[in-house]
Amino acid sequence: MRGFWPKANFRFSGYRFIVPVFTAFLALALSGCESAPPRAFPDLTFAHLSPINFKVGRIDISTRYIPPLKEPNVEHLAPVTPYGAIRRWGEHRLRAIGGDHVANLIILDASIRAVPLKTTSGIKGLFLREQSLRYEGRASFLLEIRDSRGRQRAFLTVRSKYDGTAVEGTSIADREKIWFKIVDEMMKELNAQIQAGLPQHFGAYLAGN
Missing domain, CATH: 1.20.5 (Single alpha-helices involved in coiled-coils or other helix-helix interfaces)
Known part of the structure; x- marks a missing residue:
């Protein structure tokens, strides 16, 4: 003891x-x-653009695109998702001023996919910093007018694509910048296509016509 x-x-x-x-x-x-503090990105807003006034009773926004939430898709990791940007565009730009018809904005695609690129192998590849990934952005939506009986009276489908590349070892911060650029450029193109197609496809349903 x-x-x-x-x-x-x-x-x-x-x-x-x-x-x-x-x-x-x-x-x-x-x-x-x-986790590191969230990085600030410019707000993708379309409030500075003139609203598109439709002679309809309401604007409905829906989606047919379901994000996989797994590789090779990365849109859910973007600081501003393509889906969110399209929806915000619809909320900011489309306005119902009254009528019996309904305007539908239907999101068809809102994706960003990571596609591996071929890089140099062997000892030589160790001394190179090459583009190793291509991020392929794709966005499209259908804008249509339907009457009280559900019949389609007018429609326009717009599509946009924009790609960006990343070198080997790109940080998450730099990847987020690439994704943000992709979404921003796609939205500019979609907006331009809608603006150009309004008179031809929706003339009878626009305020002032």
Whole structure:
């Protein structure tokens, strides 16, 4: 018994020393795992554009595109998703001023896919920093007018695509910039196509006509 107690005291004192050290190490490790603060991106807004006034009772926005939420699709990781940008465009630009008809904006595609590119292999490839991924942005939607009986009276489908590439080892911050650029450029093209097609496809349903 006499030889037992010193041994027990030694273990206990050692344990008391280890606990603070382990706690400090754990706190440091957890602090390193904390997510970085979100990066700020310009707000993709279309409120500065004149509204498109339709002689309809309401504007409905829906989607046929369901994001896979897995590779090779990455649109759900973008700071502004193509789906969100198209929906916001519809909310900002399309306006119902009254009537029996309904205007539908139906999202058909709102994707960004990562496509691997061929890079140099072997020792030579170790000294090169090549484009390793192409991000393919695709966006399209249908804008239509239907009467009270559900018959389609006017429609226009617009499509846009824009690609961006990333070099090997591109950081998440730089990838987000690429994705944001893709969405921004696609929305500019979609908006331009709708604006150009309004008189021909929706003339009878526009306010002032």
